[in-house]
Amino acid sequence: MPRGRPKKNTKKGEIMEESTIDNTFGPSLFNRDDHGLLKNIQYTFQEDGSIDWRAMVKEEHLFPNKAWFERFNKPVPKTIDGLKDHQLLIKLSGIKELARLRGFNSVNYKMVKCEHDHVAVKCKISFIQNYETQDQVVYEDMANATVNNCSSFAVKFLETIACNRAFVRAVRNFLNVHIVGLDEMDTSEPKSVAEDTSTSTPSISIHAALEKSAKSNINCLNFDCFKEYLLTLKSQNIYINSEVESWVSYADVPSKEARILLKIIKDNS
DSSP, rough: OOOEEEEEEEEEEEEEEEEOOOOOOOHHHOOBBBTOTTTTTOOBBOOTBBOOOOSSSOOOGGOOOOHHHHTTTTTOOOTTTTTOOOGGGHHHHHHHHHHHHEEEEEEEEEEEETTTTEEEEEEEEEOOOOTSSOOEEEEEEEEEEEESSOOTTGGGGHHHHHHHHHHHHHHHHHTTOOOOGGGSSSSSSOOHHHHHHSSOOOOHHHHHHHHHHHHHHHHHOOOOHHHHHHHHHTTHHHHOTTGGGGGGGGGGSSSHHHHHHHHHHHHHH
């Protein structure tokens, strides 16, 4: 403990030392400047002057996306050196740190659906004013957790998982960080074809067929993974469609395009 000036104990006549407490160190570093940036952090900037939030993610929060490498029958790297964003996953801790660096006033959750096997949550974040936005910005995103996209253990905590997923999506989408969050990943065990057909109806939609094909043939357990696959096809000049970026679920894929993609998956798996 720091030593301070002596203080007399009037009852016993003894001299005692009064501790000096200084709590200014933390707050002095946590202050923000006139641009809304933390004074104790060196930010990385884009050529246009905006903050490169992707560059602000520390390596300790990133690791290889095992599912991506397994999908293409490639060995999973032991480090993230040289990996591209679509080959990585980001931990919840990395998303929390980005939110802290950006600054926010509040985080609110709205339960859109809450059933024993399906929970859907909206996360609304009120980000503080900074030089990029001038004013406070409210951004929200949505995610779900079901018995079909969570591990057997995690199905006991669907509400918590849905909240984490929605938070991750809200932060990374607002800050334009194009690395899928670990909490967004489908952690359920892939079902065998026999299991799928035993519970399916005789009539299956083209979108359900596409989703089923993506899961069984290219190990894409969620739509974000499927979009990454489409970007890979684009880079290989196999499938190019300017509308892909606007798709957020299999239902957004036009039926004609879904049939084309079914054939491409079959021919390339």
